[in-house]
Amino acid sequence: xxxxxxxxxxxxxxxxxxxxxxxxxxxxxxxxxxxxxxxxxxxxxxxxxxxxxxxxxxxxxxxxxxxxxxxxxxxxxxxxxxxxxxxxxxxxxxxxxxxxxxxxxxxxxxxxxxxxxxxxxxxxxxxxxxxxxxxxxxxxxxxxxxxxxxxxxxxxxxxxxxxxxxxxxxxxxxxxxxxxxxxxxxxxxxxxxxxxxxxxxxxxxxxxxxxxxxxxxxxxxxxxxxxxxxxxxxxxxxxxxxxxxxxxxxxxxxxxxxxxxxxxxxxxxxxxxxxxxxxxxxxxxxxxxxxxxxxxxxxxxxxxxxxxxxxxxxxxxxxxxxxxxxxxxxxxxxxxxxxxxxxxxxxxxxxxxxxxxxxxxxxxxxxxxxxxxxxxxxxxxxxxxxxxxxxxxxxxxxxxxxxxxxxxxxxxxxxxxxxxxxxxxxxxxxxxxxxxxxxxxxxxxxxxxxxxxxxxxxxxxxxxxxxxxxxxxxxxxxxxxxxxxxxxxxxxxxxxxxxxxxxxxxxxxxxxxxxxxxxxxxxxxxxxxxxxxxxxxxxxxxxxxxxxxxxxxxxxxxxxxxxxxxxxxxxxxxxxxxxxxxxxxxxxxxxxxxxxxxxxxxxxxxxxxxxxxxxxxxxxxxxxxxxxxxxxxxxxxxxxxxxxxxxxxxxxxxxxxxxxxxxxxxxxxxxxxxxxxxxxxxxxxxxxxxxxxxxxxxxxxxxxxxxxxxxxxxxxxxxxxxxxxxxxxxxxxxxxxxxxxxxxxxxxxxxxxxxxxxxxxxxxxx
Ligand code: BGC
Numbered sequence: 107x108x109x110x111x112x113x114x115x116x117x118x119x120x121x122x123x124x125x126x127x128x129x130x131x132x133x134x135x136x137x138x139x140x141x142x143x144x145x146x147x148x149x150x151x152x153x154x155x156x157x158x159x160x161x162x163x164x165x166x167x168x169x170x171x172x173x174x175x176x177x178x179x180x181x182x183x184x185x186x187x188x189x190x191x192x193x194x195x196x197x198x199x200x201x202x203x204x205x206x207x208x209x210x211x212x213x214x215x216x217x218x219x220x221x222x223x224x225x226x227x228x229x230x231x232x233x234x235x236x237x238x239x240x241x242x243x244x245x246x247x248x249x250x251x252x253x254x255x256x257x258x259x260x261x262x263x264x265x266x267x268x269x270x271x272x273x274x275x276x277x278x279x280x281x282x283x284x285x286x287x288x289x290x291x292x293x294x295x296x297x298x299x300x301x302x303x304x305x306x307x308x309x310x311x312x313x314x315x316x317x318x319x320x321x322x323x324x325x326x327x328x329x330x331x332x333x334x335x336x337x338x339x340x341x342x343x344x345x346x347x348x349x350x351x352x353x354x355x356x357x358x359x360x361x362x363x364x365x366x367x368x369x370x371x372x373x374x375x376x377x378x379x380x381x382x383x384x385x386x387x388x389x390x391x392x393x394x395x396x397x398x399x400x401x402x403x404x405x406x407x408x409x410x411x412x413x414x415x416x417x418x419x420x421x422x423x424x425x426x427x428x429x430x431x432x433x434x435x436x437x438x439x440x441x442x443x444x445x446x447x448x449x450x451x452x453x454x455x456x457x458x459x460x461x462x463x464x465x466x467x468x469x470x471x472x473x474x475x476x477x478x479x480x481x482x483x484x485x486x487x488x489x490x491x492x493x494x495x496x497x498x499x500x501x502x503x504x505x506x507x508x509x510x511x512x513x514x515x516x517x518x519x520x521x522x523x524x525x526x527x528x529x530x531x532x533x534x535x536x537x538x539x540x541x542x543x544x545x546x547x548x549x550x551x552x553x554x555x556x557x558x559x560x561x562x563x564x565x566x567x568x569x570x571x572x573x574x575x576x577x578x579x580x581x582x583x584x585x586x587x588x589x590x591x592x593x594x595x596x597x598x599x600x601x602x603x604x605x606x607x608x609x610x611x612x613x614x615x616x617x618x619x620x621x622x623x624x625x626x627x628x629x630x631x632x633x634x635x636x637x638x639x640x641x642x643x644x645x646x647x648x649x650x651x652x653x654x655x656x657x658x659x660x661x662x663x664x665x666x667x668x669x670x671x672x673x674x675x676x677x678x679x680x681x682x683x684x685x686x687x688x689x690x691x692x693x694x695x696x697x698x699x700x701x702x703x704x705x706x707x708x709x710x711x712x713x714x715x716x717x718x719x720x721x722x723x724x725x726x727x728x729x730x731x732x733x734x735x736x737x738x739x740x741x742x743x744x745x746x747x748x749x750x751x752x753x754x755x756x757x758x759x760x761x762x763x764x765x766x767x768x769x770x771x772x773x774x775x776x777x778x779x780x781x782x783x784x785x786x787x788x789x790x791x792x793x794x795x796x797x798x799x800x801x802x803x804x805x806x807x808x809x810x811x812x813x814x815x816x817x818x819x820x821x822x823x824x825x826x827x828x829x830x831x832x833x834x835x836x837x838x839x840x841x842x843x844x845x846x847x848x849x850x851x852x853x854x855x856x857x858x859x860x861x862x863x864x865x866x867x868x869x870x871x872x
Contacts, residue, residue: 110774115424116220116577120216122214123215135217141163141257143452160191167437184514185457187447188315193365197273198272200234200270201269239265242260252389253398260361272350294342296347301322303384305319305321317368322386324362393849412826430790439477444462466540467535472830478769481549491517494517504573510569532588539567539615548805554624555622561637585604585608595700609657610717665732677734678703679736690740707743712734730748744786749762749799753799761817763793812857822837824838829849829853832848843871847868849865852866860872
C-alpha cells in the first residue's frame with residue numbers, strides 16, 4: 107500500500123514526478139467515455155517505464171492460445187483488447203533537444219484527474235540539458251457526447267527565445283505487452299498527411315477489424331492561429347506533420363489536436379474513412395473549449411444520479427468518486443455488443459473481456475444510478491450470445507438447447523483455457539440468470555422475459571438439469587467436478603453455492619413459465635416453438651431436482667458446507683498465518699493453496715448475499731463468522747461482499763474494515779498491481795459497500811428499502827440513485843436519515859419496518 111496521490115473530494119492529484127510511479131499513474135489517470143479510452147501516457151516523448159494503452163471498444167484480437175496440455179473443448183484463442191492507434195502523442199524539440207521528462211530536470215509537476223468534468227490536466231516545468239526551461243500545460247478528454255471524439259490541448263512556454271519543433275503524429279505501429287507470440291496485431295492499410303490533417307487506417311491481422319484515426323491539428327500563439335506549413339515523413343502505420351516555430355521567452359505556443367477514432371465495429375469498412383473525415387471536419391469546426399464544455403456538462407449530469415458524498419473523510423470521498431467515475435467511463439450502455447472488462451479501458455490484463463463480474467457486481471451499480479435502458483443493454487449482450495452459449499455447451503456434450511455461458515468472452519465464445527475454470531467454474535451461468543431477476547426487481551420490466559430473458563433462463567435451466575446427476579447411492583441429485591467462486595479449490599463435488607444457484611435458476615425459469623403463459627401467451631408460444639420446449643417434462647425435471655438436490659450442511663457448526671470435504675481440512679484461521687506468508691498466491695505453491703482451507707473470495711457468502719431473503723439473520727451470522735475467518739480476500743471482488751454482509755448483520759467495524767480494503771484499492775495500490783490497469787469491476791462492489799452495505803438499500807419488487815447506519819469514522823454520507831425514473835437522494839448521519847424525492851411522482855420507501863410515501867419534490871426526515 108502506498109499513499110501517493112493527494113486527497114481531494116473531486117480530483118485525484120499527483121504532485122511531483124516519480125518515474126517509479128509512472129505506470130501506476132498512467133492507470134489511475136486513465137480517461138474514457140464508455141466506447142473508448144486511454145491510459146494517461148505523457149503526450150511528449152518519455153523514455154522511462156511506461157505501458158502505452160489506447161483502447162477502442164469492441165475491437166479485439168483472437169490471440170492464439172498458449173497452453174501446456176491441450177484439452178478438448180479449449181478455445182483456440184484468448185481474446186485481447188488491442189492496444190490501438192495512439193493519437194495523443196507529440197514529439198517536441200527545443201533548440202533541437204528532444205523534450206523527454208525522464209531526461210530533463212523536473213522543477214515542478216502537477217497532474218489531476220478532474221472527475222467532476224471528466225478531464226485530465228497536467229502542468230509542469232522542466233529544464234532541458236541545454237539549459238532552457240519550459241512550462242508545459244496539457245488538457246485531454248474523451249467526449250461523453252460524440253463517442254468517437256477525443257482531444258488534446260497542449261501549451262508550451264519557454265523561458266527564453268528558442269526554436270520549437272513539434273511533431274504531431276498518429277501512430278498505429280503499436281503492440282500489446284501481453285501478446286502471446288510477440289506479434290503485432292495491426293496491419294497497414296493507408297496513411298495520409300495533408301496540411302494539418304493526418305489519417306491512419308489499419309486492420310487487425312485476424313477478424314479484419316478496421317480502425318481509422320483522423321487528427322486535425324492547430325497551432326496558436328495566444329489566440330492567433332499560426333499558419334506554418336508542415337513537413338511530413340513516411341512510415342508504415344504512421345502519419346505525421348512537423349512544424350517549426352520561433353518563440354520568444356514567455357511566449358505560449360498552444361497545440362490543439364482534435365481526434366476521431368472510428369472502427370468497423372460501428373461502420374462498414376467501405377465508408378469508414380469517409381465517415382472519419384467528415385466527422386473530424388465537423389468536430390474540428392468547433393473549438394476544443396466548446397467540446398470540453400459540453401462533455402463536462404454531460405459528466406455533471408451523470409453525477410446527479412450517481413454521486414456519493416461522504417462528510418468528514420476526504421480520502422473516502424475521493425475514493426468513492428474515483429470508483430464511480432471509472433465505472434461511468436467504462437460503460438455507458440451505448441451498444442449492446444459492448445460490456446465491462448475487469449480492467450475497462452485502463453490496461454490489457456484480463457483481455458478486456460466479459461466475466462461474471464458484470465452481472466454479479468456491475469449491474470447493480472448501473473441499476474441504481476442510470477436509466478434502466480443502460481442496464482438492459484447488459485442483459486441484451488448475453489441474449490445476443492445465447493446461440494454461442496448453446497454451442498459452447500454442445501462442445502462439452504450437453505444437448506437440447508442447454509446453454510453454458512463462457513467464463514471469459516468477447517463475442518460469446520469461450521476464451522479461457524484453464525480446465526478448472528473453463529469447464530468447472532460454471533456458477534457464472536447462475537449470475538447471468540440472477541441478473542435478469544435483479545433487473546426485473548428494479549425496473550418491473552417483466553416484458554423482458556418475453557423479449558429474450560426467458561430464452562436465456564431456459565438455456566441455463568436446461569444446462570443445470572443436465573449437469574447434475576442422480577446419485578443412486580444417496581437417492582439425491584449431486585453436482586460433481588466444479589469450481590466455486592473460490593478459485594483456491596478446484597474440481598470439488600457439491601459446491602454449495604453452485605448447487606444452490608443452479609436450483610434457483612431452475613425454479614426461476616419454472617416460475618417464469620407460469621408468468622408468460624398467463625401474460626404473454628402468443629410470444630410464449632413462439633418461444634416454445636423456437637426452442638422445442640417441452641413444458642411438462644422439462645419443468646417436472648427441474649422441480650424434481652429442486653426437491654431432491656443435495657446442498658451440504660454441517661450440523662455441528664450449523665453452516666452450509668462450501669463443498670464436500672471442506673470440514674475435514676485443517677481449519678486454521680487466516681489470522682494465524684504469518685504476514686510473510688501472504689498473499690498466499692504469491693508465496694505458496696499452487697497445490698498447497700488447493701489443499702488449504704483458505705478461501706480466495708466469497709463463496710458460500712456470495713450465495714447468502716444474492717439470496718439474502720431466503721435465510722434468517724442467525725444463518726447469515728453463523729456462516730459469515732465461520733467463513734470469513736478463512737478468507738484471504740485475494741480477489742478484488744471479495745472484500746465488498748463481506749462488507750455488505752457484515753453491515754447487514756450489524757458487524758459495523760468489520761463492515762468498515764472490509765470497505766477500506768476495497769475503496770482505495772487502486773488509488774493506494776493495495777495489491778501492488780495498479781500499473782497493469784484498474785480493478786474496474788471491483789469498483790462497483792466498492793460502491794455497493796456504501797449504498798447496499800452502510801445504506802442498507804435494496805430495491806425489491808420495485809420498492810425501495812432502506813436500513814442505514816453511519817460508520818463512526820464519518821460525520822455522514824449522502825447518495826443519489828435513480829428509482830423509477832425519479833432521482834432520489836438519501837442522507838445519513840449519526841442523528842438520522844433524510845430521503846428526498848427529486849422526481850415528479852410519488853415514491854414508496856420502506857424505512858426499517860416503516861412504510862413511507864414521499865411526494866414529488868418531498869423530503870422526509872427519519
Ligand atoms: C476472480 C474471478 C473474477 C476474475 C476477473 C478472478 O481473480 O476470482 O471471480 O471473475 O478475477 O475479475
